[in-house]
Structure formats: C-alpha cells, structure tokens
Amino acid sequence: MAKVLIGDDHPLFREALRVALGDACDGEENTILEAQDIDGIKSLVAANEDLDLVLLDLKMPGVSGFSGLVELKQSHPEVPIVVVSATEERGTIREAIAFGAAGFIPKSLGRHEIAAAIQSVLDGELFVPPHARMDDEPTDEEKERLAIAKRMATLTPQQMRVLSLIAEGKPNKIIAFELDVAETTVKAHITAILRKLKVHSRTQAVLAAQTHFSKESIPS
Template identity: 50%
Template sequence: MQFVIADDHPLFRDALRRVVASHYPDAELLEADSTSSLQALLTAHDTPDLLLLDLHMPGASGFSGLVHVRAHYPSLPVIVVSGNEEPGVMRRAIAHGASGYIPKSTSLADMAAAIQQVLDGDVWLPPSARAAQSVALAPDEADIARRVRDLTPQQFRVLMMLADGLLNKQIAYELGVSEATIKAHMTAILKKLGASNRTQAVVAAARLQLDPSMRIVDVVEED
C-alpha cells in the first residue's frame, strides 16, 4: 500500500507516520510539506491508496487544496487532518469530497481506526461532527468549487499566489517562467472563474476559506 502524508508541520507528520507504520508496516510512505510538493508527488506516482491532507499547507487556503486534489485524482480517498474542530467545517470538508476528517487532537488509536474505516470505503468523522446536522454547501461555494476544479495544477498555483498578493513578475520569478506565461495563465484563470479582473478572482477563491469572513488581501490590478 502507498500513503501520502501532506502536512507542513514535521512533528505532526512524524505522528501520522508512526500511526501508519504501526498498523501498515509494509506500506510505502510519501511526504509533502506544501501544495506544490504534493502535486509533484502525485504526478510522479500512481494513484496512492490514501492521502492525509492538512488544510493549511503553504500554497493553498481553506478547502481549495482539497477541491483541486479531488478534481484531478477522483479515485484517491482523502482524509483531512486539521486543527479546526468546528463540526460545520468538518461537514463542509465531506461535502467537498473528503472521505474523513481527523482533528489534530484525536488520539493515535482513533486516527488508526479512522484510516482503516476510510480504506474500507466508509466515511469517518469524530463524534462531535456525527451528531451535527448535515451541511449543504451554499450555492456560491459549490459554484466556485466547481470552477476551481477546472484549473490546471499550474493555474491553481498562480491563483493561490495571486491570493497571497503577489504581482505577475513575482509569480513568474517563483515559478521560473516568463511574465508572459503568467499573463496567459491569468487570462485562463479569469475565464474559468467567471471573473473580469484579479480582485474578483481572489474574492471568488475566498469563498472556499474555512471562515469566509476573513480579510482578503489587497490585489493590485495589472495590465
């Protein structure tokens, strides 16, 4: 079996590694500490058996990383691992395609049980979320999730960098491509998101935040 652990905190990656290794000693473990390294891992390997995904890795925000992974690897079961313990957030993760949600405060024994349950084809949530009402995604959140799923991996990276307030030339430098290439990506992103400018694109992507009321960075419009 092959498991991917995607979390930018080394100590928590180590905890997950120990859980997996103790129950699946013959499994191959792959690790990523950012959205870009996760994309590289998934591109380089056949579809793994399970992805353990932190919602707050560099290169993604809120549910955007989950939405994008589910779009490009629909047969890959994903368990979200997060410090957020709001039942509504857990339910939204399931609505966005996760097969389970493990709060980081969960005991190692319960983590192991959650992993096995998802591998068996079931959905796992902690008791606090099981007792909560099912959450239907708001129409605008469901719509932007559908649009984000259409982005290529490189377009997704550009959008996340844009949401961080980077200019085209800064994004081009970080990705090692020309500014003209970034402008071409930006045109495609705006079209796929149904946005007419950079600010609208960032506002649309913010609908996938865990807290949609969070402050949105100022976006500089460029020609």
C-alpha cells in the first residue's frame, strides 16, 4: 500500500494515473491525493509527511519551467518526486533529474509501462525512458543547460526567492521589504547567488534563471 499525490491539471490523466497506481501495487488499496495546481500540491505535501511519492506534471497552473519541482525538493527533500510529462525531449528529462526528480515518465507510455515505472521508483530505483539513458553522452547544448541546472539546484529557498524578485526587476530595497529582511542580507544573498551560478552580474543571473524557470524553458 502506498500514499501518493498526483499533481496534474487534467482530470482524465489523473484518473489514468490512479489506474496505473492500482496496477503498480497489484490492486492493493492505495491512499491517493490529487491537486490541480502547484499551490494545492504544496499544501498537500506539507500536510502529509508520510507521502511515498509525488507524481508531478511540469506544465500546470502556477508553474514556470522547473519551478514547481525545485520548490518542492527544497521544502521537502525527503519526498520522492517523479515528473510525469507530455514532454519527451532528452535534455528536459536530464535537467529534471539534475533538479532532484526520482524519475521521469512520459505521458505517451502505455498504462502497464507507467505502472512498471511507478513501481520501480517505489522500489527505490531511478526511472527514465530508454531514449534518455543517463550514461549516453549529452550534446554540448545539453551539457551547458545541465551545468546551469546543477548550479541552480544549490541555491537555498531564500536565495531562490531573492533571484525571482531580481528577475521581476525589483531593487534591493524593495526585495528587503518584501522578504522582511535587512538590505545588507539581500546583498549577501545576491553575492552568494552570483558565486553559486558562476556569473558576474544580476543580469547574467536572471538569464541563467530564465533558462529553467520560464514557461518557454520546457518544450511542448
């Protein structure tokens, strides 16, 4: 028996995942929670510390790029999260793993394939589709995006919040007010962000963030 949260804004696909979960657990009665936007997912994860798995769609209300995955991994690093997405681009799959996903299941897989993938993750294994095998040599573009993803994953939740406010064009004084911290604290966070991302300016940091946290960063 497993306790699983399904996060997807399409009711029909949530139902399909329910069926696949039943197959994965040999018909055992699972506890299945559902949410259709990122705020609902975050609330349910916070209220259910005994979750065995989160199945997360990358493209849903309240999410830009990998922002939902990163927020959940930062706030609840102990909860396995599997991305379930219509996107099958190899680079996107590898970036999701770099951001901490325990697996990546394309929505194009059949019911029994999805069930087998879910079971493998519940058994503690990493699942990615065959065309995105992690031992294949990435392209130069994939290497660059993966390097940025790994650096972004080192930011703390507060540093991510500061970076998102910088991306909105807000000055340090306003960022300090919104986060209820001293302006010197904001400056310290920015210094740490630039160091971790290996960039030299706020503009470069924003460009790095847009690589993975804009609606255009995930191919359709």
